Amino acid sequence: LLENGANSSFVNRIADADLPIEELLVDPIEKVLAFEAAQRGIPHPRIPLPLDLYRVAGDERPNSEGLDMFDQPTIADLQAAIAHSRSITFTAPPIVDGAEAAGVARPVASPTDARDIVGTTIDATPADAARAMQQAAAAFRRWDRTPASTRAAALDRAGRLMQDRMPELVALIVREGGRTQGDAVSEVREAIDFCHYYAKEGSNRFSAPLELPGPTGEKNRLSLHGRGVFVCISPWNFPLAIFVGQIAAALAAGNTVVAKPAEQTPLVAALAVELLHTAGIPAGALNFLPGDGRIGAALVADRACAGVAFTGSTEVARLIAQTLAGKDGPLVPLIAETGGQNTLIADSSALPEQIVRDVVASAFNSAGQRCSALRVLYIQADIADRVCELLAGAMQELCIGNPADIATDVGPVIDEAARALLVAHARWLDSFATPIFTCPLDEEATRHGTFFAPRAYEIDSIARLEREVFGPILHVVRWRAEDLDQVCAAIANTGYGLTLGIHSRIDETIKRITDRLHVGNTYVNRNIIGAVVGVQPFGGEGLSGTGPKAGGPHYLYRFASERTLSVDTTAAGGNAGLMALDEGE
Numbered sequence: 001l002l003e004n005g006a007n008s009s010f011v012n013r014i015a016d017a018d019l020p021i022e023e024l025l026v027d028p029i030e031k032v033l034a035f036e037a038a039q040r041g042i043p044h045p046r047i048p049l050p051l052d053l054y055r056v057a058g059d060e061r062p063n064s065e066g067l068d069m070f071d072q073p074t075i076a077d078l079q080a081a082i083a084h085s086r087s088i089t090f091t092a093p094p095i096v097d098g099a100e101a102a103g104v105a106r107p108v109a110s111p112t113d114a115r116d117i118v119g120t121t122i123d124a125t126p127a128d129a130a131r132a133m134q135q136a137a138a139a140f141r142r143w144d145r146t147p148a149s150t151r152a153a154a155l156d157r158a159g160r161l162m163q164d165r166m167p168e169l170v171a172l173i174v175r176e177g178g179r180t181q182g183d184a185v186s187e188v189r190e191a192i193d194f195c196h197y198y199a200k201e202g203s204n205r206f207s208a209p210l211e212l213p214g215p216t217g218e219k220n221r222l223s224l225h226g227r228g229v230f231v232c233i234s235p236w237n238f239p240l241a242i243f244v245g246q247i248a249a250a251l252a253a254g255n256t257v258v259a260k261p262a263e264q265t266p267l268v269a270a271l272a273v274e275l276l277h278t279a280g281i282p283a284g285a286l287n288f289l290p291g292d293g294r295i296g297a298a299l300v301a302d303r304a305c306a307g308v309a310f311t312g313s314t315e316v317a318r319l320i321a322q323t324l325a326g327k328d329g330p331l332v333p334l335i336a337e338t339g340g341q342n343t344l345i346a347d348s349s350a351l352p353e354q355i356v357r358d359v360v361a362s363a364f365n366s367a368g369q370r371c372s373a374l375r376v377l378y379i380q381a382d383i384a385d386r387v388c389e390l391l392a393g394a395m396q397e398l399c400i401g402n403p404a405d406i407a408t409d410v411g412p413v414i415d416e417a418a419r420a421l422l423v424a425h426a427r428w429l430d431s432f433a434t435p436i437f438t439c440p441l442d443e444e445a446t447r448h449g450t451f452f453a454p455r456a457y458e459i460d461s462i463a464r465l466e467r468e469v470f471g472p473i474l475h476v477v478r479w480r481a482e483d484l485d486q487v488c489a490a491i492a493n494t495g496y497g498l499t500l501g502i503h504s505r506i507d508e509t510i511k512r513i514t515d516r517l518h519v520g521n522t523y524v525n526r527n528i529i530g531a532v533v534g535v536q537p538f539g540g541e542g543l544s545g546t547g548p549k550a551g552g553p554h555y556l557y558r559f560a561s562e563r564t565l566s567v568d569t570t571a572a573g574g575n576a577g578l579m580a581l582d583e584g585e
Helices: 028-039 050-056 072-085 126-145 148-164 166-177 181-206 241-252 266-278 293-301 314-326 352-368 381-396 416-430 481-492 507-516 576-580
Strands: 090-092 105-109 117-122 210-212 218-226 229-233 256-260 286-288 305-311 334-337 343-346 376-380 434-438 455-458 473-479 499-503 521-524 560-568
Touching: 072 166, 090 105, 090 266, 117 166, 117 266, 126 218, 126 229, 126 256, 126 286, 126 293, 148 166, 148 181, 148 241, 148 266, 166 181, 166 266, 181 218, 181 241, 229 241, 229 293, 241 256, 241 266, 241 305, 256 293, 266 286, 293 305, 293 314, 305 314, 314 334, 343 352, 343 481, 352 376, 352 381, 352 473, 352 499, 376 381, 376 481, 381 434, 381 455, 381 473, 416 473, 473 481, 481 507, 499 507
Parallel strands: 090 117, 229 256, 229 305, 256 286, 305 334, 343 376, 343 499, 376 473, 455 473, 499 521
Antiparallel strands: 105 117, 210 218, 218 560, 434 455
16 A cells, blocks of 8 residues: 555556546656656756765765666676786785885685685784884874874875775775675775765864853863874774774874784785875875784784774674773773674564565675674564565575676675684574575585575574674574564663664554664664765664764764863953954944
């Protein structure tokens, strides 16, 4: 009824006996074409082009440009970029104050095929870490005193460089990170958006002090400044977007940065650093240290560390917090975005087809390796059988294979350690859970990579899941209409608060759930992945993070120090403006 009850719908109009049959049967495409011809192709002045989407809303920043993934020439260009990348040996050495450090290079293999050596990296040493922190500390004062507009201009240039080199970045993300081409395009766009968004926010908020009200004879100002050296530690599942987002925010606020990318994806990060330096970020203001967790620990423990931006597991975030709390020197802020036991609650008023479409995207895009990915689907018992049937059918259509193939829906998980955890969890589920569907794997096509077949199980309670399992495994729980409060209580008891989905056509139900569950990002009647910078600021609470939200208007404040300046103006003659209050009339 909702879909067909509109005045313009065929079902509605067919009941009108006075409507001529010719008008009822008019081709809607011909009608649109006729309208466009009458308008001579002139766009409506109040409908912005995609590039100006945010400018019209007063955001004053350009939107990143995407690619049409249904356009054959575009697909061919990406395929050519991926093929060309195989002729390049990418490198990721430590870079301290613009100089590359020496060391033993190790190969970086693709998770899609271990025989595909994407490039080489040199793991940083503790000595490199100490030197990077020293150089970043030495560069801090100069960078902090650089006008915010100048810092912003460099970040804007970095965003444009990434836009210009999108095919190259996409190719490297596909090969090194195992991401599908569509996911890689979205990630490059997110990195570009981070650059432009934080450039705009930094310029607006850090350029001039805020004049505060007060009594006559006194002037009060509040200004924002960098804190010092920020250590930025990013994950492998978004090797470009999160890496660039952390760095861009810290730099926009006037901090210098020592960046440690994930051990599995240093090559994408190294290319991003190259582009940021080319855009005008000084060498001393951005230092790059690839390596494992020991390098991250050394950076966090360094006395020069004035702040940490971290995305990763809750367990590692706890270790960082303990290190920061236990060391001498100033108290240091931790900005952490961590894991989640993300759920989607669907009631019987929701469309089963829409539920399944959004569940498949949320649970299995990027091989389930997103912070926001769906882990537990709560489906009302009245429609559970139908939804599970449709879910199995939709999963059967998923194509698992090489992400360099445009037909691939699900690529590999990041490495053998990740796959082993998923295999062990699936074996545990097989001992008691009801299987819904497991996608078939082409053993010959996937045997050289770290592939894991997406699968879904029905379980009796979310309480069985002690921690997040990071990969393409979906858990389904049935619930009765009278048990909604118990469902919310069970979800709240996990302690996580990252993403939540609600599928319902009943406003009262939606409000009841959102009032009960305190979650960073809630999505209603859509999928729960793909937060857009400046549109859906991203970040959780509880076990899922410290806040503030990345890509939001409050994020840069956490990277800043606030200072007030109060001046007694009577010492210089008082407030002369009082003598001319009436002259402005």
